[in-house]
Amino acid sequence: MSSWTEAGAEQVALPYPYYIDIVTKRYFDGVDNKNMEQVLGCFTEDAILTEVTSNTVHTGRAAVGTMFARLFSDFAEIWHGNFVHTADPQSNSVCSQFTVLITPNGSTELRYENCNRFYLKGDKFHRVYVYMSGDNLLKEGAA
Amino acid sequence: MQYEPTLSRDELIDIATIKYFGNVDAKNIDAAMECFNDEAMLCVQTEFTRHAGKTAIRRMLEDFTAAYATIVHKDFTCTVDETNGRVTASFEAVLTGHDGDVTRLYNTNFWRFREGKFQEVYVYFSGSNVLV
Numbered sequence: 001m002s003s004w005t006e007a008g009a010e011q012v013a014l015p016y017p018y019y020i021d022i023v024t025k026r027y028f029d030g031v032d033n034k035n036m037e038q039v040l041g042c043f044t045e046d047a048i049l050t051e052v053t054s055n056t057v058h059t060g061r062a063a064v065g066t067m068f069a070r071l072f073s074d075f076a077e078i079w080h081g082n083f084v085h086t087a088d089p090q091s092n093s094v095c096s097q098f099t100v101l102i103t104p105n106g107s108t109e110l111r112y113e114n115c116n117r118f119y120l121k122g123d124k125f126h127r128v129y130v131y132m133s134g135d136n137l138l139k140e141g142a143a
Numbered sequence: 144m145q146y147e148p149t150l151s152r153d154e155l156i157d158i159a160t161i162k163y164f165g166n167v168d169a170k171n172i173d174a175a176m177e178c179f180n181d182e183a184m185l186c187v188q189t190e191f192t193r194h195a196g197k198t199a200i201r202r203m204l205e206d207f208t209a210a211y212a213t214i215v216h217k218d219f220t221c222t223v224d225e226t227n228g229r230v231t232a233s234f235e236a237v238l239t240g241h242d243g244d245v246t247r248l249y250n251t252n253f254w255r256f257r258e259g260k261f262q263e264v265y266v267y268f269s270g271s272n273v274l275v
Contacts, residue, residue: 007220016226052249052269053189086224086231086253090152093222095231097188097253097265113188115267117222117233117251129233131251131267133189 006119006127011092014123019087019094023118027125028080028098034072040065042125049128077103092120146257148228155230156221159254163261164216164234170208176201178261185264213239228256 003010022042030038040061043049049058049067058064071078082099100112117129150158158178166175176197179185185194185203194200208214215237222231231253238246249269255262 007222052251052267055269084253086222086229088222088224091222095222095251095253113191115188115251115253115265117231129251131189133191
């Protein structure tokens with residue numbers, strides 16, 4: 001595992017449903033229900049989450065947690081759905097397209113059409129890349 | 144929409160990275176268009192820009208390739224869902240303008256295949272949309 005690279009040849013494949021389930025039934029279910037423990041349980045300790053459309057980088061599980069704490073605080077309602085996945089056990093990665101419905105506190109619902117690329121190390125997210133169709137909600141001071 | 148998968152892992156990667164982007168970089172539009180079904184759709188999701196049908200996609204690619212002196216797509220990292228006929232690639236696009244200015248983008252494409260060709264293509268940009 002020391003030579004880990006994104007989708008690298010050294011990966012150990014997990015069952016196909018694992019990739020769909022960690023994205024939808026664990027990660028985004030945790031985000032939508034503001035369950036921080038469930039969300040952060042999907043990441044390795046030294047995971048990095050990058051919001052590519054604004055080049056915002058959150059390094060380490062603690063920083064990812066800080067970002068989500070702000071998201072949970074700033075938005076009354078969060079929903080991710082309409083998923084289409086590209087799941088690849090051989091490269092231990094999954095890429096997902098989805099709709100986001102999100103309501104800032106005291107405001108009206110916003111809709112985004114986003115995608116995430118998830119690269120796993122073992123059975124957890126080690127690198128995550130987020131592309132957003134609108135303004136970046138995952139940066140400091142957003143919303 | 145789910146389509147019947149017909150291509151192997153290697154074939155999916157080859158069409159996306161070599162037959163499509165290789166020919167875009169070479170400005171060989173006829174060959175790049177061979178990758179698309181007639182009623183294919185290419186959507187730049189980060190900008191809500193949609194090109195529906197081969198005629199519209201060709202027009203977009205002709206304008207795109209004419210707008211830059213050189214176009215290089217490289218450093219592909221592919222995620223392949225052979226079971227469902229889909230492939231996703233992250234890559235760097237290096238676009239050199241006729242005035243020498245260089246634009247670097249770190250994009251992600253999602254391709255959904257039907258009968259061996261692109262049926263739906265979704266593009267997510269790290270910067271401004273150049274596929275207008």
